[in-house]
Amino acid sequence: xxxxxxxxxxxxxxxxxxxxxxxxxxxxxxxxxxxxxxxxxxxxxxxxxxxxxxxxxxxxxxxxxxxxxxxxxxxxxxxxxxxxxxxxxxxxxxxxxxxxxxxxxxxxxxxxxxxxxxxxxxxxxxxxxxxxxxxxxxxxxxxxxxxxxxxxxxxxxxxxxxxxxxxxxxxxxxx
Numbered sequence: 001x002x003x004x005x006x007x008x009x010x011x012x013x014x015x016x017x018x019x020x021x022x023x024x025x026x027x028x029x030x031x032x033x034x035x036x037x038x039x040x041x042x043x044x045x046x047x048x049x050x051x052x053x054x055x056x057x058x059x060x061x062x063x064x065x066x067x068x069x070x071x072x073x074x075x076x077x078x079x080x081x082x083x084x085x086x087x088x089x090x091x092x093x094x095x096x097x098x099x100x101x102x103x104x105x106x107x108x109x110x111x112x113x114x115x116x117x118x119x120x121x122x123x124x125x126x127x128x129x130x131x132x133x134x135x136x137x138x139x140x141x142x143x144x145x146x147x148x149x150x151x152x153x154x155x156x157x158x159x160x161x162x163x164x165x166x167x168x169x170x171x172x173x174x175x
Contacts, residue, residue, distance in 0.1 A: 046090055108169075
């Protein structure tokens with residue numbers, strides 16, 4: 001049987017590659033516009049997915065604190081699936097729709113951009129964190145999993161919640 005550290009080491013290069021490729025691909029795809037498709041209905045759906053992810057992340061932490069490991073594992077897998085679904089919808093929307101500019105003025109504009117920029121930067125940082133945390137769990141390295149999850153959870157929760165906030169703040173300006 002392969003040791004936990006060996007399993008993590010085996011996935012390390014893949015996780016690093018995925019963590020670099022996803023943000024670069026998303027950035028590159030922003031430059032591609034496919035006319036003739038209307039995916040303008042997606043932002044409220046993917047904002048809802050962010051909201052659901054936030055709620056399920058909290059339930060997952062409650063589950064593990066109550067020693068419900070199987071429920072924790074299932075909820076975390078659902079959160080990862082929801083995040084992937086969000087990513088696909090986000091890309092579809094931005095490849096087929098023009099970007100929406102935020103129209104708020106005054107101090108709220110600075111609040112919006114602070115939330116947006118921290119959301120974007122942390123959404124990039126959370127990719128390897130989630131993947132390494134997950135690999136540590138599936139490899140049975142639970143102490144190392146817990147140690148990383150203490151950082152991964154609040155950042156992932158912040159990204160999920162601010163995704164909803166960004167949507168709420170910009171939704172009046174959608175065409």
